[in-house]
Amino acid sequence: MKTAAIIGGGVIGGGWAARFLLNGWNVRVFDPDPEAERKITDVLDNARRSLPGLGNVALPAEGALSFHPTIAEAVAGASWVQESVPERLDLKQKVYGELQQHVARGAVIGSSTSGYKPSQLQEGFDNAAQIVVAHPFNPVYLMPLVEVVTTEANTPEVIDKAKAIITEIGMYPLHLKKEIDAHVADRFLEAVWREALWLVKDGIATTEEIDNAIRYGFGIRWAQMGLFETYRVAGGEAGMKHFLAQFGPCLTWPWTKLMDVPEYNDELVDLIAGQSDKQSGKYSIRELERIRDDNLVGMMRALGNTNWGAGALQNAHDKAREGAMGLASTMEDVADLSQPVLTLNRTVPLDWTDYNGHMTESRYLDAFAQSTDRMMAIIGCDADYIASGGSFFTAETHIRHIDEVHAGHPIQVRTRVIMAEGKKMHLWHEMYEGERLLATGEHMLLHVDLKTRRSAPPAPHLAANLTKFAEAHAALPAPEGLGRAIGAPR
Numbered sequence: 431m432k433t434a435a436i437i438g439g440g441v442i443g444g445g446w447a448a449r450f451l452l453n454g455w456n457v458r459v460f461d462p463d464p465e466a467e468r469k470i471t472d473v474l475d476n477a478r479r480s481l482p483g484l485g486n487v488a489l490p491a492e493g494a495l496s497f498h499p500t501i502a503e504a505v506a507g508a509s510w511v512q513e514s515v516p517e518r519l520d521l522k523q524k525v526y527g528e529l530q531q532h533v534a535r536g537a538v539i540g541s542s543t544s545g546y547k548p549s550q551l552q553e554g555f556d557n558a559a560q561i562v563v564a565h566p567f568n569p570v571y572l573m574p575l576v577e578v579v580t581t582e583a584n585t586p587e588v589i590d591k592a593k594a595i596i597t598e599i600g601m602y603p604l605h606l607k608k609e610i611d612a613h614v615a616d617r618f619l620e621a622v623w624r625e626a627l628w629l630v631k632d633g634i635a636t637t638e639e640i641d642n643a644i645r646y647g648f649g650i651r652w653a654q655m656g657l658f659e660t661y662r663v664a665g666g667e668a669g670m671k672h673f674l675a676q677f678g679p680c681l682t683w684p685w686t687k688l689m690d691v692p693e694y695n696d697e698l699v700d701l702i703a704g705q706s707d708k709q710s711g712k713y714s715i716r717e718l719e720r721i722r723d724d725n726l727v728g729m730m731r732a733l734g735n736t737n738w739g740a741g742a743l744q745n746a747h748d749k750a751r752e753g754a755m756g757l758a759s760t761m762e763d764v765a766d767l768s769q770p771v772l773t774l775n776r777t778v779p780l781d782w783t784d785y786n787g788h789m790t791e792s793r794y795l796d797a798f799a800q801s802t803d804r805m806m807a808i809i810g811c812d813a814d815y816i817a818s819g820g821s822f823f824t825a826e827t828h829i830r831h832i833d834e835v836h837a838g839h840p841i842q843v844r845t846r847v848i849m850a851e852g853k854k855m856h857l858w859h860e861m862y863e864g865e866r867l868l869a870t871g872e873h874m875l876l877h878v879d880l881k882t883r884r885s886a887p888p889a890p891h892l893a894a895n896l897t898k899f900a901e902a903h904a905a906l907p908a909p910e911g912l913g914r915a916i917g918a919p920r
């Protein structure tokens with residue numbers, strides 16, 4: 431088993447613990463706070479609710495979580511050690527002194543520091559080569575970005591290992607080869623933060639008005655294309671050069687106060703905290719965390735549909751573990767042709783539930799459509815085949831909703847080929863949570879020529895593969911409910 435040690439289990443350490451655990455790692459925690467276990471359990475509750483349904487493929491079985499009274503004990507057997515103690519250099523260096531004595535030399539030690547440079551953390555330690563900055567974003571269990579900042583002291587092996595492990599747990603390692611105080615993302619956020627403080631202090635806008643300016647406008651754009659790609663599009667057909675020519679002169683206009691900071695005093699703190707209470711005080715922090723997580727999952731899942739940005743990253747993460755989760759991509763991957771094929775193995779995501787608190791009606795078809803797509807790919811109707819001009823269109827669907835299922839629960843679909851003749855493909859899907867049958871889906875599909883948009887026979891290799899399944903599945907007992915009309919007595 432892969433083991434991660436978490437040194438400091440607050441907001442960020444707890445998020446790292448959840449990220450590793452839910453990706454199948456064992457996690458060992460050291461935090462002197464007697465409340466640490468309770469705090470991590472709270473973070474884990476949120477993570478278990480939101481992360482497993484983020485992608486379209488189930489996560490591996492959770493690892494084991496344990497708490498330890500010393501750093502020495504916590505780091506035993508760890509191949510990744512994540513330091514997330516408070517942002518004080520003296521405290522961090524004290525921790526690194528202990529880590530130097532106990533961490534295996536082949537392990538990576540990542541620091542969550544928001545501001546310190548890796549050279550400040552490595553200084554004076556003979557294990558400097560294994561210490562990198564691995565700066566995450568809150569909530570660590572959902573946000574994929576990790577700024578990996580390294581120095582000359584780090585070996586290529588350590589850097590490669592750091593990037594590989596971060597990728598394996600579904601995150602994106604942005605490797606900064608030049609260190610700078612506060613790395614990249616926080617410098618950027620700090621500039622925005624300073625400007626926002628001025629706008630509040632000068633009475634130009636309230637905290638709520640500033641948040642609205644972001645969330646109704648450029649914040650949505652940033653989430654999908656960032657800054658430069660957004661401005662490239664804003665430049666119209668002439669692109670980035672035109673954009674720069676248009677807005678370049680503004681740099682000398684008094685648009686920005688970024689070089690100054692407002693004086694930090696009680697008056698400013700009261701002003702901002704008061705406005706923030708008025709804006710959001712009606713929600714508890716726990717409620718806000720859940721609203722945030724629901725929104726993040728929904729946005730990233732939407733980006734997955736266009737295979738863009740954080741959604742494309744999640745899709746790649748899903749693809750990488752399909753095989754491990756028992757999902758075939760080709761005929762060769764199917765272990766036993768005589769049995770129904772596992773065509774979906776996932777968790778019900780947060781955005782699949784409705785006002786009744788269970789998986790909404792339309793998502794049953796969504797899940798079955800994903801199963802049909804996988805079945806098509808297995809028999810050879812994959813992206814290349816579709817690009818060459820052939821595909822299947824669904825002609826008829828009958829779904830039976832048999833039992834309830836809720837967000838966060840694991841579901842699996844097993845698929846049988848009932849009949850494959852000429853242009854026709856008749857599929858039978860059964861959806862389960864464990865042994866509990868949740869729904870069945872019966873679908874008739876027709877093979878089409880995408881140029882004429884009319885039905886046409888499939889390519890011979892597709893027909894042959896379909897026949898193999900149809901013949902093998904014909905030996906199974908007929909599924910209960912096959913061909914049943916709506917409302918017919920059971």
Ligand SMILES: NC(=O)c1ccc[n+]([C@@H]2O[C@H](COP(=O)([O-])OP(=O)(O)OC[C@H]3O[C@@H](n4cnc5c(N)ncnc54)[C@H](O)[C@@H]3O)[C@@H](O)[C@H]2O)c1
Binds near residue numbers: 462463
């Ligand atoms: N909060 C954020 O949004 C955020 C984002 C990215 C990075 N960071 C960085 O992550 C680090 C931790 O920040 P946080 O927000 O989780 O703080 P936090 O105060 O929530 O958690 C810090 C934890 O460290 C524990 N701790 C204190 N001394 C310790 C020691 N000697 N050994 C082990 N544990 C010890 C505390 O008990 C506490 O649980 C900081 O370096 C911060 O800059 C924070």
